[in-house]
Structures are given as C-alpha cells and as structure tokens.
Amino acid sequence: MLDRSLIVNIDWFLIGLLLLNSIIGVVMIYSSSHYLPGNFFFKQMSWILVSIIILFVLLLIDYNFLISYALFFYSIGIVFLGGILFFGKLIAGTKSWIKMPFFQIQPSEIMKIAIILMLTRIFAEFKQSHLPWRTGLLSGLVVFVPFLLVALQPDLGTALTYIPIFMGVIVLAGINKKILILLLICVLILGFTGWKFVMKDYQKQRILTLLFPQEDPLGSGYHILQSKIAIGSGGLLGKGYKKGTQSQLRFLPARHTDFIFSVIGEEFGFVGIFFAILIYFLFLSRLFKSLLDSRDRVGVYIVFMVFMMIVGQFLINIMMTIGLFPVAGIPLPLLSYGGSSLLTNFIAVALVLNIKMRRFANV
Amino acid sequence: MKNKIYEDLSLIRSRAKLTFVFIEILLIIIILFFWKIQILDHKKYWKKSESNRIREIVQLPQRGLILDRKNRIIAKNKASFKVSIIRENSTDIKESYQKISSILDLDMEEIGRRVNKYKSIPDFLPIVIKDDLTKKEVSIFESRKIEFPEFVIQPEPKRDYPNKICASHVVGYLQEISMEEIKRGKYLRKRIGELVGKTGIERECESILAGKEGLVREVVDSRGRRKGEISRIAPKKGRNINLTIDLSLQKKAEKLLQGKEGAIVALKAKTGEVLVLASYPSFDPNKFINRFSPEEWIKLANSQEYPLQNRAIRGLYSPGSIFKLVMAVGALDSNIINDRTSFFCRGSIIIYGHLFSCWFKPGHGSVDLYNGIKKSCNVYFYQLGKKMGIEKISHYAKILGLGEKTGIDLSGEKSGLVPDPKWKRETRNLPWYPGETISVAIGQGPLQVTPLQIAAQTALIANRGKKVRPSLLLDKTKRLSFPSVGIKAEHFEKVILGMWMAVNEKGGTAIAARISGFDVCGKTGSAQVISKETAHKLAETKKNEIKTHSWFSGFAPRNDPEIVVTVIVEHGGGGAVTAAPIAREIFKLYRENYAR
Numbered sequence: 001m002l003d004r005s006l007i008v009n010i011d012w013f014l015i016g017l018l019l020l021n022s023i024i025g026v027v028m029i030y031s032s033s034h035y036l037p038g039n040f041f042f043k044q045m046s047w048i049l050v051s052i053i054i055l056f057v058l059l060l061i062d063y064n065f066l067i068s069y070a071l072f073f074y075s076i077g078i079v080f081l082g083g084i085l086f087f088g089k090l091i092a093g094t095k096s097w098i099k100m101p102f103f104q105i106q107p108s109e110i111m112k113i114a115i116i117l118m119l120t121r122i123f124a125e126f127k128q129s130h131l132p133w134r135t136g137l138l139s140g141l142v143v144f145v146p147f148l149l150v151a152l153q154p155d156l157g158t159a160l161t162y163i164p165i166f167m168g169v170i171v172l173a174g175i176n177k178k179i180l181i182l183l184l185i186c187v188l189i190l191g192f193t194g195w196k197f198v199m200k201d202y203q204k205q206r207i208l209t210l211l212f213p214q215e216d217p218l219g220s221g222y223h224i225l226q227s228k229i230a231i232g233s234g235g236l237l238g239k240g241y242k243k244g245t246q247s248q249l250r251f252l253p254a255r256h257t258d259f260i261f262s263v264i265g266e267e268f269g270f271v272g273i274f275f276a277i278l279i280y281f282l283f284l285s286r287l288f289k290s291l292l293d294s295r296d297r298v299g300v301y302i303v304f305m306v307f308m309m310i311v312g313q314f315l316i317n318i319m320m321t322i323g324l325f326p327v328a329g330i331p332l333p334l335l336s337y338g339g340s341s342l343l344t345n346f347i348a349v350a351l352v353l354n355i356k357m358r359r360f361a362n363v
Numbered sequence: 364m365k366n367k368i369y370e371d372l373s374l375i376r377s378r379a380k381l382t383f384v385f386i387e388i389l390l391i392i393i394i395l396f397f398w399k400i401q402i403l404d405h406k407k408y409w410k411k412s413e414s415n416r417i418r419e420i421v422q423l424p425q426r427g428l429i430l431d432r433k434n435r436i437i438a439k440n441k442a443s444f445k446v447s448i449i450r451e452n453s454t455d456i457k458e459s460y461q462k463i464s465s466i467l468d469l470d471m472e473e474i475g476r477r478v479n480k481y482k483s484i485p486d487f488l489p490i491v492i493k494d495d496l497t498k499k500e501v502s503i504f505e506s507r508k509i510e511f512p513e514f515v516i517q518p519e520p521k522r523d524y525p526n527k528i529c530a531s532h533v534v535g536y537l538q539e540i541s542m543e544e545i546k547r548g549k550y551l552r553k554r555i556g557e558l559v560g561k562t563g564i565e566r567e568c569e570s571i572l573a574g575k576e577g578l579v580r581e582v583v584d585s586r587g588r589r590k591g592e593i594s595r596i597a598p599k600k601g602r603n604i605n606l607t608i609d610l611s612l613q614k615k616a617e618k619l620l621q622g623k624e625g626a627i628v629a630l631k632a633k634t635g636e637v638l639v640l641a642s643y644p645s646f647d648p649n650k651f652i653n654r655f656s657p658e659e660w661i662k663l664a665n666s667q668e669y670p671l672q673n674r675a676i677r678g679l680y681s682p683g684s685i686f687k688l689v690m691a692v693g694a695l696d697s698n699i700i701n702d703r704t705s706f707f708c709r710g711s712i713i714i715y716g717h718l719f720s721c722w723f724k725p726g727h728g729s730v731d732l733y734n735g736i737k738k739s740c741n742v743y744f745y746q747l748g749k750k751m752g753i754e755k756i757s758h759y760a761k762i763l764g765l766g767e768k769t770g771i772d773l774s775g776e777k778s779g780l781v782p783d784p785k786w787k788r789e790t791r792n793l794p795w796y797p798g799e800t801i802s803v804a805i806g807q808g809p810l811q812v813t814p815l816q817i818a819a820q821t822a823l824i825a826n827r828g829k830k831v832r833p834s835l836l837l838d839k840t841k842r843l844s845f846p847s848v849g850i851k852a853e854h855f856e857k858v859i860l861g862m863w864m865a866v867n868e869k870g871g872t873a874i875a876a877r878i879s880g881f882d883v884c885g886k887t888g889s890a891q892v893i894s895k896e897t898a899h900k901l902a903e904t905k906k907n908e909i910k911t912h913s914w915f916s917g918f919a920p921r922n923d924p925e926i927v928v929t930v931i932v933e934h935g936g937g938g939a940v941t942a943a944p945i946a947r948e949i950f951k952l953y954r955e956n957y958a959r
Binding site: 129168171172173174222228229230231232233234235236245246265269270273274277281288291292294295296297300301304308311315318319322324 | 372374375376378379382383386389390393394396397398400401402404405407408409411412413593
C-alpha cells in the first residue's frame with residue numbers, strides 16, 4: 001500500500017514543525033495549570049500521542065479515496081451536530097460535547113475536516129477562471145448549514161472558525177468583486193439581525209468591551225484588560241517560566257486554553273512572542289509550500305483551505321489577546337489546551353502531507 | 364497516465380500567493396502592536412500588574428448545630444480568630460518566625476515544622492499558624508498590621524461543646540484534615556488547614572454539618588490593600604442535626620457512672636431511638652479542636668482506662684445471666700419446654716460428668732420458667748441448655764440480634780460473638796465440647812456482646828418480637844419500619860412476666876430496679892471477667908480483686924413499653940447490687956420527664 005518512494009516524500013520538516021508547536025503548547029499549559037486539579041498537562045500529552053498515531057494512519061490512505069467519501073463524512077457530521085442539539089447535555093453552558101468513557105470530544109471541531117473535503121469535492125473539476133453564482137451559493141450552503149448548527153449550540157466562536165475556510169475557497173475560485181461586495185452587505189445585515197435577535201448578552205458585551213475595555217475593568221472588559229496587562233508587563237524578556245503573576249495568581253482567565261499566548265507574552269516577553277510567532281510562521285510557510293508543490297487542483301484547494309483554517313484561528317486568537325478582536329472563545333491551534341482542536345489540526349496537516357507525498361504518484 | 368499533462372494551476376496559485384502576502388503584512392502589523400504593548404507601554408502595564416493581585420478569602424461556613432431531641436444544644440460554634448502566614452509577603456521567613464513566636468509564645472521550630480508541612484502549596488496561599496487567639500493577641504496583630512504584611516488575622520467559627528464531656532462518644536470531635544486525606548480525595552470541597560469530623564456524629568454527618576464555604580475574590584495591590592471586589596459567594600451554613608439523645612438523661616447517666624468504668628444505653632422501646640449512649644470514662648472534645656496540641660490526644664489514647672473507647676458499641680462483654688432470656692425464648696419457641704415445665708435445683712448439678720453450680724448454694728428447689736427468670740436459677744438453664752444443644756442456642760441468639768451489628772449510625776460498632784461448633788473448628792481447630800454448651804446456657808463461655816446489642820435485644824423482647832434498629836438521628840427514625848422476627852408473641856409474654864417478677868416480686872434478683880407504679884421488667888447479670896485484656900490490666904493495677912462485670916437490662920412499663928435501659932459496670936460485682944440501682948435512677952428520671 002505504501003511504497004518506498006512515498007515514504008521518502010513525506011515532509012518530515014513539516015511534521016517536525018507541527019510537533020515543535022504542539023510541545024511549546026504543552027510547556028505553556030504546564031506553566032499555567034500545574035497548580036490546578038485536572039492534570040491538563042498530562043491529558044494534552046496523551047492527545048498529542050493519539051493524534052500522531054492517527055496522522056500516520058491517515059498517510060496510508062490515498063487522499064483521493066477520502067475525497068470520494070466526502071459526502072458521506074459530511075452527512076455524518078451534520079447528523080452529529082443536529083443530534084447533539086437535541087440530545088446533548090450542557091457542558092460549560094453549551095451543547096458542544098459528546099461524552100465518552102475517558103474523554104469528551106467536540107464534533108464541531110472535527111466537522112472542519114468534513115467541510116474541507118466536501119468543498120474540495122465541489123471544486124475538484126472546477127476549471128473556470130471566475131466563480132459563477134451557482135457554485136458560489138452551493139459552497140456557501142455547505143459551510144452555512146454546519147455554521148448554523150454550531151452557532152445554535154451556542155458556540156459562536158467555533159462556528160466563526162468555519163468562515164476562513166469558506167473565504168479561502170471563494171478567493172481561490174476567483175470571486176467576482178461585485179459578489180464579494182454583495183456578500184459583505186449580507187454579512188452586515190446578518191450581523192445586524194444577529195445582534196438584535198440571536199446574540200446572547202454576553203456576546204454583545206464582548207463586542208462592546210472590545211470597543212471600550214477600560215469602562216468596566218472588573219466586569220466583562222476584564223478578560224481583555226488582564227490579558228493586555230499580562231502581555232505588557234512581560235516587557236522585553238518576560239518574568240520567567242512559571243513566574244508570571246497574572247497567570248500564576250489566576251488573574252488571567254482561560255490561561256491554558258484561549259489565552260495561552262498571553263502567558264507566553266508575560267513569562268517570555270516580546271522576545272518570546274517574536275519567536276513564538278516566528279516558529280508558527282515557519283510552520284505555516286512550510287504548510288503553504290506544499291501548495292506550490294502540488295500538481296493537481298484538488299491538492300491546491302485542500303492545502304489552501306487547511307492553511308486558511310489554521311491561519312485564520314491563529315490570527316484571530318493572537319489579535320484577541322491584545323484586544324484587536326472580540327473575545328470569541330477561539331483557541332490557538334496546536335498550542336491551546338484541548339484534544340478535539342488538536343486532533344482536527346493534526347488530521348488537517350495529515351491531509352496536506354498526504355498530498356505532498358503522493359504528488360508524483362497520482363498524476 | 365504517463366502522458367497526461369499537468370493542469371495549469373498558475374491562476375489559483377497566484378491567488379493563494381497574494382493571500383499569503385496579505386497575511387504576512389497582517390502578521391507584521393500584529394507584531395508591531397505587541398512591540399507597542401510590551402516595549403513602549405511596558406511601564407504602564409508593569410505597574411498595573413504589580414498593583415493587580417487577586418486575594419481569595421475563604422469564608423468558612425458555620426457548622427450545623429448538634430441538638431438533642433428537645434433542641435438543647437450539644438455542639439455549637441463560637442467566634443474565634445486565627446492567624447496565618449502568607450509566605451509571599453515575607454522578606455525573610457526566619458525573621459517572620461521570630462516575630463510571631465515572640466508574640467504568640469510559640470516555639471520557632473514548631474512553627475517552621477508546621478509551615479513546612481504545607482511547603483508544596485503556592486506561596487500566596489495562607490497557612491494557619493495558630494487558632495483561637497486571645498483578644499490580646501488579636502489586638503497586637505491588628506495594631507501592627509503595617510509591620511506584618513505576611514500575617515493575616517481571619518475570623519473562624521470554632522466548634523464548642525458546652526457540656527464538655529457529655530455525650531462526647533456520640534458527638535465525636537474535629538481535627539485538622541491531613542495532607543494524605545486531601546491527596547486521597549476523601550474531602551473534595553475541603554482545603555488545607557480546615558477541620559473535619561474525625562469520630563462520632565461529627566464524622567458520620569460531616570457532609571450535612573459542614574455547609575459550603577464562601578469565597579470572596581478581591582483585587583489587592585502588592586501591599587495587600589483592597590482595590591475592589593471581583594466576586595463573592597456567601598458561605599452556606601451547615602444543616603442542624605437533632606439527635607435522638609435526651610440530654611438530661613444522658614447527663615444523669617454519666618453522673619451515675621462517675622468513678623466507674625462502664626456504659627449505659629437507653630432506647631425508646633418501640634422505635635429504637637437512642638435516648639442515652641453513655642460510656643465512661645469520657646473525654647472533653649473541646650481539647651482536640653486546637654490545631655496545636657496533640658499531646659492531650661496522645662495522653663488519652665494511651666490511657667489505661669481507654670477513655671476514647673466507646674464502650675457502649677465497642678466494649679465486648681460476656682452477657683452473663685442476661686443471656687438466660689435468649690434461652691427462655693428459644694426453649695419455648697422450639698417446644699422443648701412450656702411455662703409450667705419444672706426442674707429441681709439443689710444448688711448444683713452434674714452434667715456430662717462435671718459439676719455445675721448454681722449461684723445460690725442452698726438451691727432454689729422446684730423451679731419453673733417464671734421462677735427461673737425471677738431468681739436467675741442456673742440449674743434451670745443448665746437443663747435447658749442440655750436439652751437445646753449449642754446449634755439451637757446460637758440460632759436463637761442470632762435471631763435475637765446477637766453476633767451482628769445493630770446498625771446504629773456510628774462507625775466502629777463491634778458485632779460480638781455467638782459461638783457454635785463450626786466457629787470453634789475454624790478459629791481454634793478444636794471440636795466443641797458438650798460441657799461448653801452448659802456454660803453458654805448461662806451466658807458464659809466464648810459469648811461476647813456489646814451493651815448496645817443487649818439494649819436492642821431487650822427492646823425486641825419488650826416489643827414482643829419486633830426488631831428495632833437503634834438510631835441516633837431524629838429525622839431518620841420516623842422513616843424506619845420494624846420487622847417481626849417470626850416468634851409468637853405469647854412466648855415473649857411469658858418471658859416478660861418472668862422479668863416483671865424479677866423486679867417486682869419479693870425474692871426477685873432485680874428488685875433494686877423497682878419503681879412503684881411504673882412496672883419495670885428486667886434481668887440482671889454478673890459476667891465473669893474472662894477477657895485476656897482485662898485480666899492483664901487487673902494484674903497490673905492489682906488494686907481490684909477480680910470482680911465480675913455487673914449487668915442490668917430492662918424496660919418499662921410492662922404492657923406498653925416506652926423505654927429500655929441497659930447498664931454495665933465493669934468489675935461492679937453482682938448485677939443486683941450495682942447495675943440495677945443505676946438503671947432505676949434512669950427509669951425514674953425518664954418517668955419524671957415524660958410523665959403522661
């Protein structure tokens with residue numbers, strides 16, 4: 001099934017960068033949660049181990065085979081997301097989780113893979129230079145249905161992470177500027193009605209506090225302000241590993257999940273932030289390079305969507321820590337604590353590796 | 364395949380590259396923002412982080428009160444203050460120890476030992492150094508607050524047992540939770556340094572009594588000044604518990620036992636509610652709450668008189684003649700005798716080639732069931748034992764509740780021992796000798812019972828065959844049901860008549876318990892001291908000649924039983940002399956308090 005030439009073509013450098021970022025995550029998770037019950041550090045290590053195994057198993061399967069089952073995966077995903085709304089139990093205020101004997105999993109994360117495969121299926125034979133109405137609407141629908149189901153959980157943060165994937169695909173397919181403008185208008189209208197009728201108070205608060213964080217430092221502006229204090233007080237070199245007062249004194253909320261980047265900022269300073277971004281950028285560039293190496297349309301689409309998925313979350317997350325984006329509950333891919341997110345990103349990278357190693361075989 | 368030409372992907376690749384460039388620019392902008400916050404605005408944020416400290420103040424809940432059945436207080440709380448150290452705020456830990464040891468008159472090393480015990484917890488969490496501070500100590504700390512940023516004074520409700528030693532075995536005491544217990548996850552909601560119930564009801568009902576602690580999270584600056592409150596969860600008081608104990612009876616019982624070693628149990632006959640559960644000598648639980656003086660506890664734990672031992676549920680004794688009631692019920696139920704069957708007592712009898720004596724040397728003459736019980740004639744019961752055999756005897760002993768725990772709401776209860784040939788084979792690898800059956804018939808031999816078991820058994824007889832489960836929690840008893848043990852009421856009626864005669868007729872062994880107009884029924888017992896432990900103890904003290912344990916167990920009134928009283932006095936001599944008069948006092952006080 002896997003001949004020598006394929007193994008030679010595995011992008012070990014990309015795997016190395018993937019693991020390097022995950023390990024940076026584990027180190028920071030330890031710093032920010034070692035004094036809490038829950039053993040997050042150990043759990044994240046276990047998830048990395050499981051994810052690596054799944055990554056290598058996925059390399060055995062030709063990506064074209066996976067794409068041919070795209071509709072199947074996608075339908076299962078929709079059934080799960082729909083089912084969880086009706087039968088799921090509330091955990092931490094949302095119905096995002098499926099509880100298993102030893103762990104819990106977030107179907108909304110894994111769904112990203114199904115969406116990517118499904119969109120790839122649609123654009124596999126698409127050779128026009130510009131995106132026509134019908135295809136655009138169809139691909140919009142593919143993203144909108146799971147978006148809605150996840151937003152209803154309610155987990156707007158995870159739902160928002162589907163948007164960069166969609167943006168990636170329409171940019172690549174060559175969207176008409178008029179349509180792009182029209183889409184933006186649609187988003188504005190949706191945003192307005194959403195603000196008026198759908199959004200919960202806490203979500204409105206988050207957007208308001210983005211605009212005026214100083215108004216209420218102990219209320220909902222608290223998250224952003226504390227994160228900024230953490231990062232700013234880190235200075236050039238930081239306060240030292242496990243010595244960040246904002247984090248260690250539990251001032252910073254969601255330290256080991258959404259605000260892990262603030263812990264880096266506080267404990268390792270600007271130098272730490274710079275290198276963390278640099279290492280992440282290297283990983284992203286290496287990922288992007290696969291796109292240039294890919295010899296078929298399917299490859300380019302998949303790689304670009306994976307790239308957009310990760311880069312979108314990365315940018316939103318780090319912008320959130322310094323108050324350039326509302327607190328949306330979006331984790332930092334690979335670094336934040338969370339098994340489902342980690343597994344999803346590993347699977348996505350496995351798809352990219354898969355394309356790169358078979359770039360000569362599948363032509 | 365080979366000759367297929369690669370697709371032209373240049374258009375979509377160029378779009379992707381354009382996006383990538385766009386993202387690169389965005390990243391550079393973001394890095395510039397970080398530059399601004401971390402380098403240009405560093406001072407401003409540094410100051411904020413320094414003035415930004417969260418202080419978590421745990422507010423301990425009031426522990427639920429423990430009340431007796433008439434809402435009289437057995438355990439309450441009083442206000443007190445404790446002092447803790449926050450190591451983070453100390454510039455020199457040695458110096459801090461020195462300061463505090465001079466104020467509190469505590470040994471520096473001991474403080475160090477105590478703090479080191481909790482070395483692993485974060486520096487900013489307080490560690491309790493001393494509790495129950497005097498007013499003077501509190502005022503010293505308060506007046507020198509600025510000098511001592513590392514010490515905090517916090518109020519803490521302190522457990523108080525106003526009746527001192529009264530009912531201490533039932534109520535139990537509190538002690539500081541140990542590090543191991545926290546690690547084992549035994550008390551999930553507890554924190555280091557908190558007190559938990561270690562014995563008695565304080566332990567059994569910990570979850571009800573404890574309540575929920577409150578938590579105030581406030582922002583303080585680096586010098587501990589309060590800047591604002593983030594959140595506040597008010598402490599939730601623990602629920603009060605009403606015990607079935609009657610405090611005035613309990614006090615009386617303990618007074619009667621003063622200077623002796625023994626136990627008194629009194630039950631509500633029909634429900635098994637425990638009115639009195641006294642064990643003497645006793646201890647003062649107030650002395651254990653102090654976090655710092657384990658000496659007192661060690662002294663008591665090692666005392667020859669075992670004051671920490673709850674004799675009522677853990678003391679194992681031979682039942683002596685009290686066991687004759689089991690014999691009588693068993694013999695009637697298995698049709699071996701009827702109430703008119705008589706045996707002749709000459710003061711002794713030879714069975715299986717051995718001489719067995721009656722306690723009354725001249726002999727009782729012709730004895731039927733009623734006189735057998737009334738006069739506690741050994742010869743009569745030797746005969747019953749011979750006819751019944753050990754298997755039947757142990758069968759009825761078990762039916763009447765011996766050899767198993769009564770199920771009272773206290774842990775550590777002993778189940779006693781009802782011997783039979785199987786038991787002897789298994790534990791001593793010896794056959795059962797017929798002569799042993801004859802000893803067992805008058806409550807000697809390997810038989811072992813607790814005072815509580817005897818009280819429960821007496822209640823069963825008083826209820827004409829309905830078994831009760833002794834209970835200490837007043838709410839719970841209302842929900843209990845009492846099954847019949849399946850022996851005809853008429854048999855019990857006959858045994859009860861015998862017990863009534865023992866107390867109320869001339870020549871009865873328990874006449875010292877008689878109260879005119881209250882129809883007390885009872886049985887005395889004098890148990891030979893056989894346990895090695897006790898023999899050893901006596902050999903050491905040498906002051907007592909070996910006297911028998913003195914038993915009495917009975918109930919009143921005869922036709923509508925209300926109260927069961929069981930008394931044992933170690934080395935008290937005959938039951939008629941010591942135990943029966945004590946029981947009389949309890950019956951009397953009950954009648955005065957609960958007269959209808």
